[in-house]
Amino acid sequence: MVTNFDDTIVAVATAPGNAGIGIVRLSGSNIDEFMRQILGCELSPKQASFKRFLSHDGECIDTGIAIYFPSPESYTGECVLELQGHGGSFILDRVLQRCNELGARQARPGEFSERAFLNGKINLTQAEAVADLISSSSLEAARSAMRSLQGDFSKSVESIVSNLMETRVFVEAAIDFPEEDIDFLSDPKLLERIIGIEQCLDELVKGARSGVILHEGLSVVLTGKPNVGKSSLMNRLGKEDTAIVASEAGTTRDVIKKQVVMSGVPIQLIDTAGLRETESEVEKEGIRRAWSEIELADHILLITDSDCCCVQKLESVWPEYCARFPNRTSDVTVVVNKIDSLGCTPGVDHHSSRVRVSAKYNLGIDDLVSQIMKKTGLSNKSEGNISARRRHLSALNEAKSFVFCAKTQLSSNRSGELVAEDLKMAQRELSQITGSISSDELLSEIFSSFCVGK
Ligand SMILES: Nc1nc2c(ncn2[C@@H]2O[C@H](COP(=O)(O)OP(=O)(O)OP(=O)(O)O)[C@@H](O)[C@H]2O)c(=O)[nH]1
Ligand SMILES: [Mg+2]
Incomplete structure (x- = not known):
């Protein structure tokens, strides 16, 4: 059902600045009047007319092309008029002012998409995918946004x-009719079914996690002792002379960030001060900042310039890190640099998973990139990736833990009521993703991050 909002909204839908074409878009209920006043006639639906x-x-x-989309066959579900004129800010402002004179209100960011959502034209994940598609900065991010826009993500969630729901009905029937001869709750099919749901959620969490990284970018910090070649590696990966490289130890003190796209994934490389005991106040501050970056990064490259052949555990290579972040040892890739002078071959060591490179002589760099992708779960950028936000990921994880509780309840004390409650909570979490249950605050938070005109 289409909700008719009282007001008509208007915005310039194209980017600011001078361009060949600029589009002013109106959406509302009295579009006929706007056509009569601005174009001097009413247009036939969905036909381009030069006016x-x-x-x-x-x-x-x-002068330009005008197109009228009658409700509900438009982006917003309301009547929409698009005026495609010349793309200069001054001209577009005049057209906009004319629409304002006739009573149209300037649209808020994302208001067209919000109306599309409220009118049932798209669900919430699709609306978010629209924003992701517009802001995507890499091929993979654009592809996964397109998959979500076409409904792949919401279909998986809905399934x-x-x-x-079916499982809940089954469990609730067992609670309501306890006198039945058959004990529904001990039917192994019920447990199998819950395990099946858990596995589907697991798959979706993986796809969503990669989606979040594609949307927000992966942060990779380069750390290690002074002079091991962190800045050289940053410059090599970033294909630019961003950080100063020098033979003296303790060259880098500030945190240096560089945005790159590697294997289609947006990555922020972060070069930091070398870790060591020092009396220098400036260097101490650099090292403190390096540790904050290590704490926040998605992945860490620990660079060394020795030990290329022996297999050692991270605990002995980097005890301080392991003591601080015992649960995050899998986030570290050990990189052995300067192999040209160590006399070993470039590539991944299959025993220790270390990567041997030479930043200076460009050896083993592709292997390093593949290893980063592998360790961050981005190497299979296959059909599974969807553009997802942190809110989706946390709802999926919450749902997963409720399903896990349901499974535990069922296999331990067979409390039907608790199983049903957990399944209901899992369902609630998932319904927030597509917006079938949503609050006003959530909607305003989501749509306010859109650009105006979308
Ligand atoms: N032989 C050889 N030398 C390298 C290689 N990579 C870096 N170097 C040299 O190692 C020295 C230190 O390099 P940097 O990149 O500044 O090292 P860093 O880890 O950033 O050092 P700090 O900023 O002082 O902590 C420079 O003289 C580089 O030219 C390499 O692959 N092989
Ligand atoms: Mg440096």
């Missing part, structure tokens, strides 16, 4: 929701 855009006294402000 003059007129001011209140009949002056031609601009789990309906599976949860």
Whole structure:
């Protein structure tokens, strides 16, 4: 059902600045009147017509293509008029002002998409995918946004929701009819079914996690002792002379960041001060900042310039890190640099998973990139990736833990009520993803991050 909002909204839908074409878009209920006033006639639906855009006294402000989309066959589900004129800010402002004179209100960021959502044209994940598609900065990010926009993500979520619903009905029937001879709750099929749901959620969490990284970018910090070649490696990976490289130890003190795209994934490389005991106040501050970056990064490259042949555990290579972050040892890739002078071959060591490179002589760099992708779960950038946000990931994880509780309840004390409650909570979490259950605050938070005109 289409909700008719009282007001008509208007915005310039194209980017600011001078361009060949600029589009002003109107959406609302009295679009016929806007057509009569601005174009001097009513247009046939969904046909491009070359028209003059007129001011209140009949002056031609601009000429261009006008297209009318009647409700509900438009992006927002309301009647929409698109005026495609010349792309100059001044001209577009005049067309916009003319629309304002006739009573149209300037649209808030994302308001067209918000109306599309409220009118049931798209669900919440699709609306978010629109914003992701617009802001995507790499091929993979654009592809996964397109998959979500076409509904792949919401379909997977909806299929789990309906599976949860059927399972709940089964469990609730068992609670309501305890006198039945058959004990529904001990039917192994029920447990199998819950395990199946858990596995589907697991798959979706993986795809969503990669999606979040594609949307936000992966942060990779380069750390290690002074002079091991951190800045050289940063410059090599970033294909630019960003950080100063020098033979003296303790060259880098500030945190240096460089945005790159590697294997289609947006990555922020972070070069830091070398870790060592020092009396220098400046260097101490650099090292403190390096540790904050290590704490926040998605992945860490620990660079060394020795030990290329012996297999050692991270605990002995980097005890301080392991003591601080015992649960995050899998986030570290050990990189042995300067292999040209160590006399070993470039590539991944299969026993220790270390990567041997030479930043200076460009050896083993592709292997390092592949290893980063592998360790961060981005190497299979296959069909599974969807553009996802942190909120989706946390809802999926919450749902997963409720399903896990349901499974535990069922296999331990067979409390039907608790199993049903956990399944219900899991379903609630998932419904927030597509927006079938959503709060006003959530909606305003989501749509306010959109650009104006979308
Ligand atoms: N032989 C050889 N030398 C290298 C290699 N990579 C870096 N170097 C040299 O090692 C020295 C230190 O390099 P940097 O990149 O500044 O090292 P860093 O780890 O950033 O050092 P700090 O900023 O002082 O902590 C420089 O003289 C580099 O030219 C390599 O692959 N082989
Ligand atoms: Mg450096």
